Amino acid sequence: MVARRRKRVAGDLEAGVPSPPGYYAIPIKFSAKQRASHYLYVREHRVREGTQSAWPQKRTLFVLNVPPYCNEECLTRLLSPCGTVQSVELQEKPDLAESAKEPKSKFFHPTPIPGFQVAYVVFQKPSGVSAALTLKGPLLVSTESHPVKSGIHKWISDYADSVTDPEALRVEVDTFMEAYDQKIAAEEEKAKEEEGVPDEEGWVKVTRRGRRPVLPRTEAASLRVLEKEKRKRARKELLNFYAWQHRETKMEHLAQLRKKFEEDKQRIELMRAQRKFRPY
Amino acid sequence: KRSERERFARVMGPAPTGQQLRGATGGPEVIEPSFEGTGKKGKKPSSRKRGVTESQVENLLQPVKLSKAELYKEPTNEELNRLRETEILFHSSLLRLQVEELLKEVRLSEKKKDRIDAFLLEVNHRIKRVPSTPESELTDQAWLPAGIRVPFHQVPYTVKGSFHFLPPAQVTVVGSYLLGTCIRPDITVDMALTMPREILQDKDLLNQRYFRKRALYLAHLAHHLAQDPLFGSVRFSYTNGCHMKPSLLLRPHGKDERLVTVRLHPCPPSDFFRPCRLLPTKNNVRSAWYRGQSPPEDDPPTPHYNTCVLQDTALGSHVQLLSNVLGSAPGLKDGVALLKVWLRQRELDKGLGGFSGFLISMLVAFLVSTRKIHTTMSGYQVLRSVLQFLATTDLTVNGISLCLSSDPSLPALADFHQAFPVVFLDPSGRLNLCADVTASTYHQVQHEARLSMTLLDSKTDDGFQLLLMTPKPMIRAFDHVLHLRPLSRLQAACHQLKLWPELQDNGGDYISASLGPLTTLLEKGLGSRLQLLAHSRPPVPEWDINQDPPKHKDSGTLTLGLLLQPEGLTTVLELGPEADQPEAVEFRQFWGSRSELRRFQDGAIREAVVWEAASLCQKRLIPHKVVTHLLALHADIPDNCVHYVGGFLDALLQGLKETSSTGEEALAVAICYYDDLSRMLWGLEGLPLTVSAVQGAHPVLRYTEVFPPTPVQPACSFYEQLRERASLLPRLDKPCPAYVEPISMVCHLEGSGQWPQEAEAIRRVRAAFQLRLAELLRQQHGLLCRATATHTDVLKDGFVFRIRVAYQREPQILKEVRSPQGMISLRDTPESLRLERDTRHLPLLTSALHGLQQQHPAFSGVARLAKRWVRAQLLGEGFSDESLDLVAAALFLHPEPFTPPSSPQVGFLRFLSLVSTFDWKNNPLIVNLNNELTAEEQVEIRSSFLAARTRLPVMVIITPQDRKSSVWTQDGPSAQILQQLVILAAKALPVLEKQLMDPWGPGDIRTVFRPPLDMYDVLIHLYARHIPRHRQAVDSPAASFCRGLLNKPGPSSLMPVLGYDPPQLYLAQLRAAFGDLALFFYDQHGGEVIGVLWKPTSFQPQPFKASSTKGHMVVSQSGELVLLPNIEAILEDFAVMGEGLVQAVEARSERWTV
Structure with missing residues (x-):
């Protein structure tokens, strides 16, 4: 089995690694010690005409199947022989409609544990992309000069990182809340200005903060109102007053019994099928 | 290769294995029924496979859809009648259908009946043709052909009288087969062979002569029948296990061998013996003959011996009576069949002194004669009435009698009470039908009847299932079990207890003779610790006709089951009378050297027995000490003959260093520190909002953490030190440091309108609170704290607590979605659900289970063993901590048909049984914490469960706080993992039960904990x-x-x-x-x-x-x-x-x- 496999691997190397149409396969390994390698599938980043993309055309390399131990920094290093790398963005899955991401707080949004990812690598020059498309592998993630931590090393350093600096946290909270308070104050200011002032068509906006506050527009509130109405109506109704009402309740009772009976029969059928009536 | 794939597919369920069931449309692949895929590894043809998937669709209950026309059509008379009948005669239509199905399953089919009838006819012919023998002395047994042994222990051997064989005067079928109340499997037909008068002599009543003749009669019969090719096997056995009364078993030859067993009982002509000689006060076994010496006083009465003779004479009349009563009433026959199933599931009907089907039929006849049962009643009503009668009367005090005559020559009930523990007289007024039934067996029947009645009254849907379909083997029903072996020790016990008259009465059967006194002794000694003591009944042996009857000591082991009283288990003291009172002597005698004079705080000086036990697990095992002490003291049974099964599984919960505790105490210590900390939080000064509530949210705080935390004292040199953040870090060159899991708790703050109304901002404010909390705890209480954005870790006396601040409205804000019209509606998001689970459901659950532990001290042990086992099977990741705790809690809150477990051992066995038999696909597991759900609400939950089945997780656990969504099983297990657990539990249960029931020791108790x-x-x-x-x-x-x-x-x-x-x-x-x-x-x-x-x-x-x-x-x-x-x-x-x-x-x- 192993022998067969090895032979096949050798054969692959001679014939060139098979790659899907439009992509180029680059073998990648954690270090020189590993025998088998993963394959990065790379191509030039292109989008259809008219679609917006956050990454510059021609200069961006789209990389599939980036192993979990390979981070941005490492990918930059691996691809820099092809040309100067401007930026590397790792994502969980290909995302075309890329919106500008604001950097998230490391205290409140810890980065999830990575799996296999996709990468968008932007080179400074288009030549970087074409050079990458002829790159011969295998690439090595961790080398003597640039070791990448894994296993126990990584977990210990992760643990050290997870011990938060309370001062930094406090500063972050304070700056955020300051900005937030300003934002809220501005909104309130605006609402106050609009209060009671008709717009150009003559409509007056009624808010909760006015002199006569209105019901909040929430689903729960509207359901409550409906429920109240229903109860009011139910109070006025007469039950079992007419003969037909009597008849109907009786029939309803019978129908309930029948339904229950049907259900029970089904249950029994099922238990019989499972041989649930064998007592021992 | 393909077969490997297929094997895999079978283990893991049907091919498209989504990790999660939720969202699967139609949901046919919910769970495979438990009996599929268990160990069958061969290749299956593909058509069969399709069959499996189809049956899976069938195996899922669908909500019933009936068209309007069907629902509202005019009812027919017949339908109305049936509906009315159901309402009057049964509990519900479901119960009626279930009972009908069950009866169909246990009834004998007509076809088989015909075959049996034909066989009986043949047997009758053969018996009549057995040749007679010349007359010889009873002691001269040379005429018996070689290869036939007399099925009787002839001790002493010499006895007067002569014997010769004549074909029976009459051969009649008696018993349940004739009445149509016999149930499958193991159909037996009883045949009474009336011995001709010529064989018997006047004084045969005396000194076992009648019984020896009876045995010789059978031996000769056996010799001739064994040569007949009609019979597949001819063997001896005992009638009702009584050692003086052998019977002959005949089984047909060939494929019918398992169809039926015919039992031959020789009996005297019904008027041969004078009834007045057989009263319970009379002696018929002379001491001079039996013991070779005359006792100083009169010969003791031999009630059991007399009863054995009487039973033989009354066979015909009893059948007569029963067929009169049951003959024309199908409802009564159904009732008797149901009762037999009920007894059988509880292992009450088998063996010597069991509560047999015959007894229960007679009881029905009694209730008919007292008009408690009417002949038109349904089987279910008969069952109910009999159980009601058993539960509310006490035959050990007030015996009952079927006898209607007021003949003054008849013995009084009091005479019978003197001689027998349980009294139920037959129509003749002379025979006690319950003569063999020990008080313990009867109490067990009573106990079961009471449990069943509460179950029937509680209106749960599954009464039928729990009452008639759930087996209650001893090891699963009783908290502790003990085996006495070898049985020959009991002979010595009989002498120690001075039970010679009883031995004489029982014909040397020292087990029956000593059983009663031994159980009374232990019941007295265990006192308030004990709820019920039950004993196994010696099995009825069967042996070949060319062998000697098995010795008494060969009848296996004697197993006693103890049902413990949790309240009684907490005390280590047995308080006796004051020293100067006359009872003190008796107390001292009873406890022997363990009894000590002690002075108590109130100044009293009393006799007392104190058992050394520090921890809960040791206290649970005090019964062990009591039993061994008393048996050694009074019955001369040394402790190596007592194998006590109660604490073997404790080893899996004990920490490495301390083997004296199963951890309940350590958990209590942690909870104590938690209480301290929450008091500190309450009194904290300087927080912008005061603390309104502190709630625990960790398994430690509900006593279900498998290994309780110990206080940590880190050795600093072992760690990297991060001084500026007051933290230790693991070091590369050292082994991994000890695992410390913070004990999480939730801290609620008083309500305020000042909170921001935006998710991100709320997070920041919470973080500010966490920081402030850390600062204040450090300032005011000098505790070491470390705050992060989501929690604050506090080190207190070696325990680390993790405090999370919660804001009540946060889940709601996370849920808010604004529609384009500007309407704000609430939609569950993963984040809001998680937050709600952690800050609302988890604290509620933790406090509810903490309360449960206070009620049932064994809960902690059971829940932890269960978790330990699931994790040891490598499946721990699939099941959340809480879901397993809830399953364990269900064993205590819904123990039916058992009582709540009082030992981890029995609780764990029931956990395995519950997991492996529960139909997760069609039923939610309702855990009625604090009894908050009413019966109606439960019914509603069940029906809404059916409607929403496909949207719910594979395993659904409902609590009063969580009536719809089953929070704790949302993230798993997947169908395959659950299926795997079901299979493993089904395999582990019999293995473990066998180990524990093995009288010579359980072997390696960890076997079932090792994963495949x-x-x-x-x-x-x-x-x-x-x-x-x-x-x-x-x-x-x-x-x-x-x-x-x-x-x-x-x-x-x-x-x-x-x-x-x-x-x-x-x-x-x-x-x-x-x-x-x-x-x-x-x-x-x-x-x-x-x-x-x-x-x-x-x-x-x-x-x-x-x-x-x-x-x-x-x-x-x-x-x-x-x-x-x-x-x-x-x-x-x-x-x-x-x-x-x-x-x-x-x-x-x-x-x-x-």
Whole structure:
């Protein structure tokens, strides 16, 4: 089995690694010690005409199947022989409609544990992309000069990182809340200005903060109102007053019994099928 | 290769294995029924496979849909009648249908009846043709052919009288077959052979002469019948287990061998013996003959001996009576059949002195004669009335009688009470039908009847299932069990207890003779600790006709079951009378050397017995000490003859160093510190909002953490020190430090309108609170604290608590969605659900289970054993902590048909039984915490469950706080994992029960805790050096690594390393990277191996897609480019990602195809 496999691997190397149409396969390994390698599938980043993309055309390399131990920094290093790398963005899955991401707080949004990812690598020059498309592998993630931590090393350093600096946290909270308070104050200011002032068509906006506050527009509130109405109506109704009402309740009772009976029969059928009536 | 794939598919369920059931449309692949896929490994033809999937669709209950026309059509008379009948005669229509089905299952079919009838006719002919023999002395048995042994212990051998064989005067079928109340399996037909008068002599009543003749009669019969090719087997047995009355068993030859067993009972002509000689006060076994010496006073009465004779004379009249009563009433026959099933499930009907089917039929006849049962009643009503009668009367005090005549010559009931523990007289007024029934057996019947009545009255839907379909084997029904072996010790016990008259009465059967006195002795000694003491009944042996009857000591072991009283278990003191009172002497005699004079705080000086027990687990085992002490003292049974099964499983809960406790005390200590801390939080000054509530949210705080936390005293030199943040860090060159899990708690603040109304801002404000909390606790109480954005860790007396501040409205704000119209509606999001679970449901659950532990002290042990087992099977990841706790809680809140467990052992057995038999697919497990759900609400929950089945998780657990969504099982288990657990539990239960019921010791009790590893495709072996909980393993290693802890508390100003468990970190990485391809299994309690199972779907070649390349490679397969997992690289990744932790990756390469 192993022998067969090895032979096949050798054969692959001679014939060139098979790659899907439009992509180029680059073998990648954690270090020189590993025998088998993963394959990065790379191509030039292109989008259809008219679609917006956050990454510059021609200069961006789209990389599939980036192993979990390979981070941005490492990918930059691996691809820099092809040309100067401007930026590397790792994502969980290909995302075309890329919106500008604001950097998230490391205290409140810890980065999830990575799996296999996709990468968008932007080179400074288009030549970087074409050079990458002829790159011969295998690439090595961790080398003597640039070791990448894994296993126990990584977990210990992760643990050290997870011990938060309370001062930094406090500063972050304070700056955020300051900005937030300003934002809220501005909104309130605006609402106050609009209060009671008709717009150009003559409509007056009624808010909760006015002199006569209105019901909040929430689903729960509207359901409550409906429920109240229903109860009011139910109070006025007469039950079992007419003969037909009597008849109907009786029939309803019978129908309930029948339904229950049907259900029970089904249950029994099922238990019989499972041989649930064998007592021992 | 294909078969491997198929095997895998079968283990893991149907082919498209979505990890999660939820969202699967139609949901046919919910769970395979438990009997499929259990161990059948052969190739199945594909058509069969389709059958399986189809039956799965059938096996799921669908909500019933009836058309309007069907629902509202005019009812027919017949329908109305049936509905009315159901309402009057049965509890519900479901019960009626179930009872009908059950009866169909146990009834004998007409076809078989015909075959049996034909066989009986043949038997009759053969018996009549057995030749007669010349007359000879009883002691001269030379005429018996060689190869036939007399089925009787002839001790003493010499006896007067002569015997000769004549064919029976009459052969009649008696018993349940004739009445039509016999039930499958094991159909037996009783035949009475009336011996001709000529055989018997006047004084045959005396000194076992009648019984010896009876045995010789059978021996001769056996010799002739055994030569007949009609019979497949001819063997001896005992009638009702009575050692003086052998009977002959005949089974047909060939394929019918298992169809029926015919039992032949020789009996005297019904008027042969004078009834006045057989009263319970008369003696018919002379001491001079039996013991070879005359006693100083009169010969003792021999009530049992007399009863045995009377039983033989009354066979015909009893059948007459029963057929009169039951003959024309099908409802009564149904009732008797149901009652027999009921008794059988409780193992009450078998063996010597069992509560047999005949007894219960007579009881029905009695209730008919007293008009408590009417002949038109349904089977269910008969069952109910009989149970009601059993539950509310006490035949040990007030016996009953079927006798209607007021003849003054008849003996009084009081005479019978003197001679027998339980009294129920037959119509003649002379025969006690319950003569063999011991008081313990009767109390057990009473106890069961009471339990069943409360169950029937409680209106739960499953009364039928629990009452008639659930077996109650002794080991699962009783908290502790003890075996007495070898049985020959009981002979000595009889002498020690001076039971010679009883031996004489029972014809030397020392087991029956000593059973009564022994149980009374133990009941008295165990006193308030005991709820019920039951004993196993010696099985009725069967032996070949060329062998001697088995000796008394060969009838296995005597097993006693103890049902304990949890309240009584807490005391270590047995308080006796005051020293100067006359009872003190008796007390001293009873307890022997254990009794001591003690002075109590109120000044009284009393006799008392004190048992040494510090921990709950030792207190639970005091009954063991009591039993061994009393048996040795009074019955001369040394403690190596008593095998007490009660605490074997405790070893799995005990920590390595202390074997004296199962951890309840350590958990209580942690809870005590938690209480201290919450008081500190309440009184904290300087918080912008005051603390309104502190709630626990951790298994430790509900007594269900498998291994209780111990206070940590880190040795600083073992760690890297991060002084500026007052923390310790693990060091590379040292083994992994001890695992410290923070005990989480939730802190609620008083309401305020000042909170921001935006999720991000709320998070910041919460973080500010966490920081402030840390600061204040440090300032005001000098505690070491460390705050992060989401929680504050506090080190208090060696325990680390994790406080989370909660804001009540936060889940709601997370849920808010604004529609385009500006309407704000609430929609559940994953984040809001998580928050709600952690801050609302979890504290509620924790406090409810904490309360449960106060009510049932065994809860902690049961829940922890259950969790320990599930995790040891490497399935712990699939089941949340809380879901397993709830399953364990269900055993206490809904113990029917048992009583709540009082020992971890029995609770764990029931856990296995519940898990393996519960129909998770069609039923929610309702755990009625604090009894908050009414019966109506439960019915409603069940029906809404059916309607919403496909949207609910595979395993649904409903609590009063969580009536719809089953929060704790939302994230797993998947159908396959649950199925795996069901299979494993079903396998483990019989193994463990067999071990515990083995009178010679359980062997290796950890057997069922070791996981099967042969099903995994890849095994990743880990270095013990980096497994912090290595010593918790099922097979605890003799030596492990230093974990950086000091024995003595040292001054520490640094926070220990929290929650650092390399195997868990490694698993998280593996799951993130390869979760789509494989499943990873690991035992968090010190497992040294990770099991990897490839998903069957991951090896199907897929066309290239940019989104599905993760860990795959492109391969050209028959000219096409397809994606396949890059197995070799992945295996190397396993080693790379776990560098330092992984010892070896063992690929079982034949298991998958590349």
